[in-house]
Amino acid sequence: MWRAGRNTAIILNIFMARGAYEMKKSVCEDFLLIAGPCSVESRIQICSIARDVKAGGATLLRGGAFKSRTSPHDFQGIGEDGIKFLLEAKKETGLPIVSEIPGISYLRLFEDVDVIQVGARNMQNFELLKELGKTDKTVLLKRGLSSTLEELLFSAEYIMEGGNSDVILCERGIRTFERSTRNTLDLSAVPLLKSMSDLPVIVDPSHGTGIDFLVRPMSLAAVAAGADGLMIEVHNDPENALCDGAQSLTPSAFKELADDIKKLRTVLYGT
Ligand code: PEP
Ligand code: MN
Numbered sequence: 001m002w003r004a005g006r007n008t009a010i011i012l013n014i015f016m017a018r019g020a021y022e023m024k025k026s027v028c029e030d031f032l033l034i035a036g037p038c039s040v041e042s043r044i045q046i047c048s049i050a051r052d053v054k055a056g057g058a059t060l061l062r063g064g065a066f067k068s069r070t071s072p073h074d075f076q077g078i079g080e081d082g083i084k085f086l087l088e089a090k091k092e093t094g095l096p097i098v099s100e101i102p103g104i105s106y107l108r109l110f111e112d113v114d115v116i117q118v119g120a121r122n123m124q125n126f127e128l129l130k131e132l133g134k135t136d137k138t139v140l141l142k143r144g145l146s147s148t149l150e151e152l153l154f155s156a157e158y159i160m161e162g163g164n165s166d167v168i169l170c171e172r173g174i175r176t177f178e179r180s181t182r183n184t185l186d187l188s189a190v191p192l193l194k195s196m197s198d199l200p201v202i203v204d205p206s207h208g209t210g211i212d213f214l215v216r217p218m219s220l221a222a223v224a225a226g227a228d229g230l231m232i233e234v235h236n237d238p239e240n241a242l243c244d245g246a247q248s249l250t251p252s253a254f255k256e257l258a259d260d261i262k263k264l265r266t267v268l269y270g271t
Pocket of ligand 1: 038064100118119120121142172207
């Protein structure tokens with residue numbers, strides 16, 4: 001595993017020490033295809049999308065119950081009910097669930113959540129990371145809006161130092177001068193992070209681009225770059241989604257993409 005060295009000024013000079021942490025088996029043994037809405041909106045909505053993405057080939061269901069939005073005027077999520085409805089969708093479909101934790105004090109609500117997501121805006125919430133390091137939960141750590149790969153790996157180490165090495169890294173786009181896309185998806189992060197650590201690396205092309213028709217090509221590119229998984233926003237009614245409809249795929253577009261991801265992985269990796 002990557003370990004911070006004394007001379008970390010240049011990213012390619014980072015000192016790497018694989019095996020520094022004991023890697024735990026996580027949900028991550030196979031390709032991770034995480035799909036679901038940006039936000040849980042209702043029981044009916046999340047259960048219906050859960051059934052659809054499962055039929056489409058998803059291996060985990062995502063959904064935000066607490067939404068850490070940039071603007072306080074935007075929809076903030078339905079809160080505790082969102083976790084309750086996700087658990088119902090999990091029970092119905094058997095899909096493990098992923099949801100974002102907004103802060104340490106919410107930990108008790110995430111007891112039955114399989115993968116705890118640390119959002120981009122919380123990547124350097126070190127007290128939260130340390131607390132998650134004391135749990136036995138899989139942690140999905142998203143890259144901060146303007147964070148370097150080095151900073152992302154330091155954040156992963158905050159979790160792992162506590163004894164929890166079940167961490168998944170997620171490239172979700174970074175802030176650049178380019179305004180045509182919501183963020184600039186840095187796919188070079190995938191092979192770089194994999195060369196620097198043993199941690200699984202997944203890609204979120206939905207937040208990485210912000211535009212529905214870019215999700216498919218960027219997903220396939222991420223697979224070609226060696227990603228261990230993808231996190232894709234899927235909504236049954238993108239136009240009326242309470243959050244991030246513009247970057248959400250319909251269930252049928254998701255299924256088509258999932259089929260092609262499978263084909264591409266077979267061609268490239270024989271899996
Ligand atoms: C999300 O995945 O729901 C999300 C808010 O993403 P990010 O933290 O990457 O902005
Ligand atoms: Mn979203």
